[in-house]
Amino acid sequence: MIATVADIVKKAIENCKKAGDIKTEELPDIVIEKPKRDEFGDFATNAAMLLASKEEKPPRQIAELIAREIRRPSSHVKKVDVAGPGFINIFMEDGYWFGFLKDVHGLKQRYGTADIGAGAKIQIEFVSANPTGPLHIGHGRGAAVGDSLANILKATGFDVTKEYYVNDAGRQVRILGESVRRRYDEEFGGKKAPFPEDFYKGDYVKEVARDYWKKYSNTPQAVSTITFQEFACKAMLERIKKDLKDFGVEFDNWFSEKKELRDNGLVMTAINELEKKGFIFSEDDAQWFRTMQFGDDKNRVLSKADGELTYFASDVAYHREKMKRGFSTIVNVWGADHHGYEARVRASLKAFGYDDNVLKIIFIQLVTLLRNSVPVPMGKREGEFVTLRQVIDEVGKDACRFFFLMRKSDTHLEFDLELAKKQAPENPVFYVQYAYARICSIIKHAKEKGISLPKTEHINIKLLSLKEELDIIKKLALFPDIVKGSAIAMEPHRITFYLQELAALFHPYYNKNRVVTEDIQITNARLYLCEAVKIVMENGLKLLGISTPEEM
RNA sequence: GCGCCUGUAGCUCAGUGGAUAGAGCAUCAGCCUCCGGAGCUGAGGGUCAGAGGUUCAAAUCCUCUCAGGCGCGCCA
Structure with a gap:
């Protein structure tokens, strides 16, 4: 959506150049955004302000020139204003938005998918908890983020491999x-x-x-x-x-440190290769890797004085192995307490001659469980730490995943167990799922009255003229951009926020307006809109790995 | 001491350099003959931790200070 508007703006600037009104050759990185306030239009661009200094003209004057060109082709553009310090505000015709509504129905499950990945192989390694105890709540957050991110990347055209690294040696x-x-x-x-x-x-x-x-x-x-x-x-x-599995997470590959690195000698192979490159030295009977040459603040031991290999030695071999498998991007989802490891792992990639930009590390901050607003004690002392299993059993898989995905990964998360269980609107999981269930209920109600879901060609789309309806449609139109942005930034929480916002538009609309009425034309149009909301909610919730109950 | 992360409304948090900084919860005031009230409407609430700087424009970028978390092992 944003991309098409960007094209319109760029074309207008090109036309200005041809007319000799703009002389700057290099176009600056103009930003197209959705303004916060309705009066600033559906889209706004700062292009004129960025050009102002080079053109040596007031921004508003340049904005007027560009605005005139944008108005000319009138491709869905209703109105163009110049405002404030030199913003160009673009208002779209309703027909432009209705196009997206048709897209939702036309594409159904595929609405919101994209091909920005172009089939690139990407590996995402997450959880990777030592098999020395049950998964705790922190692993759960990593699992939710990793799994959801994998879904999002798949939906945007990446060839995703989900992997769990098993520390079964040592x-x-x-x-x-x-x-x-x-x-x-x-x-x-x-x-x-x-x-x-x-x-x-x-x-x-x-x-x-x-x-x-x-x-x-x-x-x-x-x-x-x-x-x-x-x-x-x-x-x-x-x-x-x-x-x-009960949390809805399944891996493509369980990579055994013991079988696939130790037993077949790959750790030694990796160390030997580093040795040949001259990055190994001995000191105090231990074997060291000169990671400092690659930006680490200390050199690191690979083989201890007692002859045993360090955890890091396996990690060096593991990341070398990841690269050999031909991934164009590797993602590691780590607990935030592991951030001290980043520099040495990057160093190992660089030492083998790889560009460490292929590695993206997502840090997962701590989760504080609350019960009645009081933190649940979480020391790793015996019996005190809360397992993922306990939380799933208590609040359910859906609420658990939703709460884990409500915050940006690298910020602390407060998880209120009582809230997550509550069947009330202050519980965001409930609020979102309820919107979905409610639509299902409306459709069912319509069906009982003999009204089935209308086809696109039978819709008089102009009947969706209420402001609330247009707002919902605009929100639906935004979904593909949200998914793309979420994939590029690797931030699943954006989907969670989006779904809450969509639900928050739907509930009041429903409350104020009847969908199923005596007027069959309006009924059809509104059912059509409801169905679109349903599709987008389903697509969004699916990306988060959360179910879509038709009844609650 | 050094490094990384964080600091935004009472609370929990959004906010890819843009216009008057947003949401949910909580609080207060309202709304149920009606497709699910398991919902909705409205109000109040801010020195974006602080100080400098860059910029036409800073919550956002840079520097410093303060506060909190985490990490700094021949542990994993």
């Missing part, structure tokens, strides 16, 4: 295995083994120990065929997968 999973073994010995072996401070103490450890017992207690010789570590890791991953 110290943490070893400790998990040991933790499970001690609980097992304690409960079934009658042995009281010491349980160190840094072991995993959650109840899930005991549950996994019991699962192990159920499976292998009758075949003692089999106990040796699978280690506690392997079993525990697998069991935890199953739980994580189940939680994610």
Whole structure:
């Protein structure tokens, strides 16, 4: 939408040049925007003000010249004003907006999709929680953002791969295995083994120990065929997968650190390559990577004095591997507490000769859960942290996802559990879904009266002449730009805001005006509008991974 | 101490250099013979943390200060 208006403005400026009214060769980056106030038109541009200094003429004078050219072709343009310091305000004819309404009906599920990605391969890695415990609320936010972003990127023409990186090698999973073994010995072996401070103490450890017992207690010789570590890791991953599935998140690829990096020697391959390039040195019996050469503020250890590889060593190999798989963009969704890692990961990409601009990192800030306006204690101490599972069970998948997507990722989020459950308009999830359900109800009501959804050619679109109706149509017209902007900025929350605004236009319209009336022409036109709102809400909610209940 | 993020209405937050800074909630005042009142209408509420600077134009960009969060390991 904005793009077509930009064309109109650019063409007008070209015409001014031909007429000799404007001499500047290089066009500045003009901005077309939707003004906040109705009296400033449907669109406004600052073109004249940007040209003013080069042209050495007052901005308003230039604006008048351009405005005259915009008026000339009259392609859907109703009126052009020059206002304020030199803005050109453009008012569109109603017919222009009705075109979008027809688009919605014509394109249906595809309304709002685009092809800005042009099939480019993009990988988005998210959640990637260690399989040493259940997913907590922070992982949930990352899951919602990552999954929704994947939907948005797919809708805008990218070839998206969703990936979960499984840290199934290293110290943490070893400790998990040991933790499970001690609980097992304690409960079934009658042995009281010491349980160190840094072991995993959650109840899930005991549950996994019991699962192990159920499976292998009758075949003692089999106990040796699978280690506690392997079993525990697998069991935890199953739980994580189940939680994610119930949250509506499914991955294309589960990338195992152990199998796909360690066991086949890719970590060593990566280190050797860095060594050949001269980026490795030894000090204090450890092997270091000169990340400082690439903008990091410290050099980093890859191989420790005890011979064990660091987590970072795997990460270096992993990101090298991502690049080898041919993605034009790789997105990492990380907890904000990992921001200190950014510089070293970028350094590793650069060291291998890649442009680190292919890497986009999205940081997910903390979530504070509130119950009756009081924060729920969230320390990672045993039993205190709230799992994603608990929240899904309490407020439901839809409310949970919606709340996670209500804020920009890198700002703190307050999640009010009571509000999320409430079946009342102050709950934004409810408010949005209710608008959808309400439309379904209207359509059903119409059907019961023998009125089915009208076809485009049977609509007298001029009957949608109320200001509220035009406002809704303009909002619908905006949707494709919102989706595009959300994809480019990688900000799913823009969709959430948009849907709230759309619902906020629909509810009052409904309240004031009857859709199904004795006048069949008006009824048809309004049903047509309602159906369009329904389609856009469905498309938007689908991008967020939130369901569209026809009844509530 | 250094680095990153944040600071906008009572609260939670939007706001790709543009005009008189917005929304929801909360508060207050109203509205139910009617397609779902599970809703709607209206009002009040702001030194955009502060100070400089760049610009025709700054909540937005730059510098400094203050406040909060996070990170600064041969942990993950």
